[in-house]
Amino acid sequence: MFSYRHAFHAGNHADVLKHTVLIAVLDHLLEKETALTVVDTHAGAGLYRLDGDYAGTSGEAAEGVLRLLSPEAQPDAAPVAEALARYLAVVRDFNPKGGARIYPGSPFITHHLLREQDKLKLFELHPTDARTLAANIAQLEAGRQIAVLRDDGFGSATKFLPPPSRRALVLCDPSYEIKSDYARVLDFIGAALKRFATGSYAVWHPIIPRPxxxxxxxxxxxxxxxAGKPWLHATLTVKSSKIVTDAAGAQHRPGLPASGMFLINPPYTLKAQLEAALPLMAQRLAQDRHASFSLDAGA
Known part of the structure; x- marks a missing residue:
């Protein structure tokens, strides 16, 4: 159950999509003065070293955020979509000396953008990541603005809904390490909507050959x-999902080929932002000719 560690995948193409969407949503929600509560059901360690053992072993950031930050990916005349430029600017804020040695997970991205009156509730059940998250958050000296809970976000996060201000964003991005996570996401979002129908909900999910x-x-x-709520679904594919057979006859799985973000009650501005950003993501993060994107929405 606890074999998954996001540190191996920090800064990959899925993080680029997830965090570009997260920042765009937060920027919109924070335009109103009323306090916002952000609930992160699977917070991870919060902060990652891209030059550390975990990220260095997988090298996934090289095909994600590091590729976007490389000079070759930023020709002077090439336009950069506003949402993608904003994402890269936030990453750069954590790396004032340049490059991307540090990669912020969703807890640190969220805290970086929140105001004094806003609240952040972080859930993490993995014992090692929960300790690391608590230690990382302690360095912020954020006091009561941030609550770190070593608990099951699926089972406990709804207790913060609705918040006193009646404004909240819930980010749900489990590892899907076990098949039951898919059903638990549905149960959680269904229960959360019943408690707080006007909240904003963002669900990250992998796109893999599994029913x-x-x-x-x-x-x-x-x-x-x-529920009569508007929704938006964005996906990013960077390579084929087919298993590859090498010259020796050995089969190799391609790793995560694609992922998506599904939002309920998204900001009305988000669709146009992603219409501009997704084509650039697919172009610049493509690992083979199968790279693509999709964007669907409903009222």
Whole structure:
């Protein structure tokens, strides 16, 4: 159950998509003066070293954020979509000396953008990551603005809904390490909507050859439609999902080929932002000719 460590995947193409969307949503929600509560159901360690053992072993950041930050990816005349430029600017804020030695996870990105009146609730059940998260957050000296809870976000996060200000963003991005995570996402979002129908919900999901993974966005769409809530679904594919056989006859899985972000009650500005950003992501993060993107929305 606890074999997954996001440190191996920090800064990869899925993080680029997830965090570009997260920042765009937060920027919009924080335009109103009323306090915002952000609930992160699977917070991870919060902060990652891209030159450390974990990220260095997988090298996934090289095909993600590091590729976007490389000079070759930023020709002077090439336009950069506002949402993608904003994401890269936030990453640079954590690396004032240049490059991307430090990669901020969603807890640190969120805290970086929040104001004094806002709150952040972080859930992490993995014992090692929970300790690392608590230690990383302690360095911020944020006091009561941030709560770190070593608990099951699926089972406990709804207790913060609705918050006193009645404004909240819930980010749900489990590892999907076990198949039951797909059903638990649906149960959690369904319960959360019943408690707080006007909250904003963002669900990250992998796109892999598994029935549960294929069904999840479809069932989230049904859930939102039945609740009478607007939704938006963005996906980014960087390579084929087919298993490759080498010259020696050995088969190799391609790693994560694609992922998506499904939002319920998204900002009305988000669709236009992603219409500009997703083509650039697919172009610059492509690992083979199968790179693509999609963007669907419903009222």
């Amino acid at each position: 549960e993974a294929h069904d999840l966005p479809r069932r989230l769409k049904t859930l939102a439609t039945k």
